[in-house]
Amino acid sequence: xxxxxxxxxxxxxxxxxxxxxxxxxxxxxxxxxxxxxxxxxxxxxxxxxxxxxxxxxxxxxxxxxxxxxxxxxxxxxxxxxxxxxxxxxxxxxxxxxxxxxxxxxxxxxxxxxxxxxxxxxxxxxxxxxxxxxxxxxxxx
Numbered sequence: 001x002x003x004x005x006x007x008x009x010x011x012x013x014x015x016x017x018x019x020x021x022x023x024x025x026x027x028x029x030x031x032x033x034x035x036x037x038x039x040x041x042x043x044x045x046x047x048x049x050x051x052x053x054x055x056x057x058x059x060x061x062x063x064x065x066x067x068x069x070x071x072x073x074x075x076x077x078x079x080x081x082x083x084x085x086x087x088x089x090x091x092x093x094x095x096x097x098x099x100x101x102x103x104x105x106x107x108x109x110x111x112x113x114x115x116x117x118x119x120x121x122x123x124x125x126x127x128x129x130x131x132x133x134x135x136x137x138x139x140x
Contacts, residue, residue, distance in 0.1 A: 010038035075108035
């Protein structure tokens with residue numbers, strides 16, 4: 001965990017950090033935007049994009065976080081939030097309230113979103129789902 005002191009200025013340009021495959025899900029790529037370090041662990045901001053076609057999705061889970069938003073930058077993704085299917089398309093912003101059970105089960109090949117979560121060291125907990133999840137759309 002990062003030291004909890006005063007935040008610092010941060011300016012991360014596209015070439016400063018690379019997309020990496022060692023994030024939470026192997027079918028996504030993650031690019032750190034330097035915000036966890038700048039806020040001393042209060043918030044993390046990362047770009048997330050599709051790396052492989054959806055097969056099983058994320059599974060039902062919840063995050064131990066105080067704040068979590070997803071802003072879809074490109075493409076689309078289909079989530080189950082509790083028992084409601086939700087299409088999140090480019091330009092959409094979703095606030096995932098603390099503890100909400102969800103499942104990202106389908107996404108386009110060009111899907112890319114900005115994820116902002118506080119605290120930066122949030123955890124993910126697998127949970128039982130409230131309902132069945134639709135099948136993903138195969139990529140051509």
